[in-house]
Amino acid sequence: MRGKPFGFLWWIGLTFGVMGTMAVQAQSAFPVKTVRVVVPFSAGGGTDLIGRTLAQKLSTVWGQTVLVDNRAGGGTLMGTDLVAKSAPDGHTLLLTANPHTTNPALHAKLPYDTVRDFSGITQIAAAPMVLCVHPLLPARSVVDLIAIAKKQPGQLSYGTSGNGGPQHLAGELFKLMAQVQLIHVPYKGSAPAIIDVMAGQIQLTFGSTFTVLPQIHAGKLRALAVTSAKRSAAMPQLPSLSQSGLTGYEAITWYGVLAPSSTPAPVVVKLNADWVQVIKLPEVGERLAQDGSEAVGSDPASFDAMIKNEIEKARRIVKVSGMRLD
DSSP: OTHHHHHHHHHHHHHHHHHHHHHHHHHHHOOOSOEEEEESSOTTSHHHHHHHHHHHHHHHHHTSOEEEEEOOOTTTHHHHHHHHTSOSSSSEEEEEETHHHHHHHHOSOOSSOTTTTEEEEEEEEEEEEEEEEOTTSSOSSHHHHHHHHHHSTTTEEEEESSTTSHHHHHHHHHHHHHTOOEEEEEOSSHHHHHHHHHHTSSSEEEEEHHHHHHHHHTTSSEEEEESSSSOBTTBTTSOBSGGGTOTTOOOEEEEEEEEETTOOHHHHHHHHHHHHHHHTSHHHHHHHHHTTOEEOOOOHHHHHHHHHHHHHHHHHHHHHHTOOOO
């Protein structure tokens, strides 16, 4: 009888040992075939270019083809749903951006659960937007702009790349925190919004660093602040909105990669390690910097927490502002 407990414990130890060995083997064996990275945006955009840059590096690391599959449609819903319903083996991944966390606030019902149906792998990068005004607007700081807006409620307009996008949320968050009334003018893309600010048709915009920098240097736009919590390496001379009186303001463009939920933990660990490895490469950092982005390379738990936080932030802004997609 005394030998039975020892035998039982021995059997338990052997079982967990075998399971641990199998987990390590599964992790080291991944990937065993082509890895498909679904990008729910059209080819040629910022998310697509980041995906292709990293896919090339990962192909070398893994010795397997890494295929970027553009599945645009439904405001990223089509491609995202495809990954949510894919086999959870790590060979189909989602490389996405802000719409992933704003869609739950803007759609009454989604074909997937943004939190439950995905496992975060890593946040790839983050990029601030730049609050820019027409050069003739007598505002040389965020404080000046807020004062003008309060003296002329409903008279200033801000342009964005469209309803429900990162620029729209940035503008509505600015309105809420500064307690000002601005008119939102949605465009089909950020370029026409920037053109109309330069032409004086509207007064301000929240533009990506990459798109507004040339116009700022040419004197066609005046930059007041960046939307990140701290100053940006791309424009270190500019304060952040949080440093300009709107303490706690933050609205960034982010990029990240996720896997279907139930992907085995060892595979998630392997994916995270390899994605972070290529994200941290100097040449990748330089490529991201060209678009005003900064490499992140977070762990899965931190990325999952960031996604939940962004979803809740978007819901608060949408609820208070009454934002709509149409």
